[in-house]
Amino acid sequence: MAELLALLLICAGLGFYLAGAIGLLRFPDLYTRLHALTKADNLGLGLLVAGVALLHGSMLLALKLLLVWLLVLAGSAASAHLIAQHALRRSREP
Amino acid sequence: MSGLFTWLPDLLLAAMLVGLGWATVSSTDLRRSVALFIAFGLLLSIAWARLRAPDLALAEAALGAGLSGALLLAALRDEPPAGAVPEGLPRWLRTLVDLLAASLALALAWVLWETLSEPAPARLGEAALSALERSGVSNPVTAVLLNYRAYDTLLELVVVLTAVLGVVTLGRERPGYRRAGPVLYSLVRWLVPLLILAAGYLLWIGAQAPGGAFQAGATLAAASVMLRLSGIDSAGLPNGLAGRLVLRVTLSAGVGLFLLVGLGVMGTGRGFLHYPPAWSGGLILLIETAATLAIAAALALAFRGGRPAGWEADDPDHSPRERRP
Numbered sequence: 070m071a072e073l074l075a076l077l078l079i080c081a082g083l084g085f086y087l088a089g090a091i092g093l094l095r096f097p098d099l100y101t102r103l104h105a106l107t108k109a110d111n112l113g114l115g116l117l118v119a120g121v122a123l124l125h126g127s128m129l130l131a132l133k134l135l136l137v138w139l140l141v142l143a144g145s146a147a148s149a150h151l152i153a154q155h156a157l158r159r160s161r162e163p
Numbered sequence: 164m165s166g167l168f169t170w171l172p173d174l175l176l177a178a179m180l181v182g183l184g185w186a187t188v189s190s191t192d193l194r195r196s197v198a199l200f201i202a203f204g205l206l207l208s209i210a211w212a213r214l215r216a217p218d219l220a221l222a223e224a225a226l227g228a229g230l231s232g233a234l235l236l237a238a239l240r241d242e243p244p245a246g247a248v249p250e251g252l253p254r255w256l257r258t259l260v261d262l263l264a265a266s267l268a269l270a271l272a273w274v275l276w277e278t279l280s281e282p283a284p285a286r287l288g289e290a291a292l293s294a295l296e297r298s299g300v301s302n303p304v305t306a307v308l309l310n311y312r313a314y315d316t317l318l319e320l321v322v323v324l325t326a327v328l329g330v331v332t333l334g335r336e337r338p339g340y341r342r343a344g345p346v347l348y349s350l351v352r353w354l355v356p357l358l359i360l361a362a363g364y365l366l367w368i369g370a371q372a373p374g375g376a377f378q379a380g381a382t383l384a385a386a387s388v389m390l391r392l393s394g395i396d397s398a399g400l401p402n403g404l405a406g407r408l409v410l411r412v413t414l415s416a417g418v419g420l421f422l423l424v425g426l427g428v429m430g431t432g433r434g435f436l437h438y439p440p441a442w443s444g445g446l447i448l449l450i451e452t453a454a455t456l457a458i459a460a461a462l463a464l465a466f467r468g469g470r471p472a473g474w475e476a477d478d479p480d481h482s483p484r485e486r487r488p
Contacts, residue, residue, distance in 0.1 A: 144354075147347060
């Protein structure tokens with residue numbers, strides 16, 4: 070039962086990664102691409118982490134993975150903000 | 164069926180590595196090359212992890228992809244924006260270099276093939292594991308680096324120190340970065356203490372699990388890079404007249420303490436760097452601590468890109484410089 074749930078979570082996570090990758094390649098400009106990439110990656114990694122933690126079944130590992138996910142969340146949110154801000158500033162200045 | 168599922172990702176990883184390597188070298192846009200090189204380093208660290216060499220995977224991710232990437236990006240800032248690859252060398256010379264590199268690669272491939280096809284002789288790994296109890300640490304990689312082949316590591320630290328001396332003689336440091344906005348600032352405020360904590364953990368755990376001075380030093384240097392990028396020009400390195408001495412001592416601490424320990428054990432009638440088994444754990448931790456600080460300071464100074472203000476006694480004092488947008 071737990072394995073099936075883990076499989077579902079991991080597959081859903083991979084789906085988000087796929088959507089993010091397609092968005093990165095297909096969306097028209099930088100802002101929409103950033104949107105696709107960060108949203109999909111954050112949620113995708115979260116689902117993946119939940120699935121792997123469930124599969125492994127150890128509380129300590131789950132906590133470590135949760136910490137990794139939180140760090141990635143903070144990092145990707147901040148870097149997406151910085152990239153978007155840089156692009157916005159550059160498009161305003163000639 | 165299960166064989167396919169383990170082989171296919173590895174094959175894909177190898178193919179992506181070769182493809183990324185080729186794209187990095189053949190790209191005419193330096194910016195693109197650097198970005199591809201960072202991606203190459205990250206994939207390479209996954210490859211090391213797949214080969215069950217977690218120590219190397221950590222070092223590759225921290226130094227190969229992370230710090231080298233940051234150094235290359237900082238160097239790119241000096242380039243003119245339309246910086247295509249400069250023409251430089253004449254065509255025949257480039258062809259010659261290509262031929263030499265290709266023959267080197269072929270020779271390496273031949274050596275690898277010969278090594279793999281031979282029956283396994285008495286491997287050094289077994290010898291390393293059998294003497295592990297007397298090495299003072301339980302991580303075989305650290306035992307090799309800091310005990311059995313300590314001489315090699317000492318010389319590696321000399322290389323790092325020489326590189327820093329080169330950086331310092333190149334000229335003044337690059338201009339700093341603009342003050343961070345609220346988002347980056349709050350990220351840095353959280354991340355820098357975490358990175359320092361992680362560096363201490365990597366240094367300590369290196370005795371029994373993957374980790375050690377190089378990984379810890381790179382992590383500490385990453386904290387310094389974060390500080391520098393958020394507009395703190397000193398990047399966490401000591402500044403000013405008193406700081407000058409501290410910085411110099413820190414930079415040479417890795418080599419200096421290693422040499423002192425090596426010569427010190429000679430005083431007890433042993434060979435150079437031949438630690439007494441009862442002390443080796445403590446001595447290794449001492450050397451690794453000094454090496455961590457020295458490597459971190461060296462990498463941080465390299466990211467600053469030259470002699471910091473106030474490095475020489477007669478240097479003009481810290482003067483406000485123009486900041487790049």
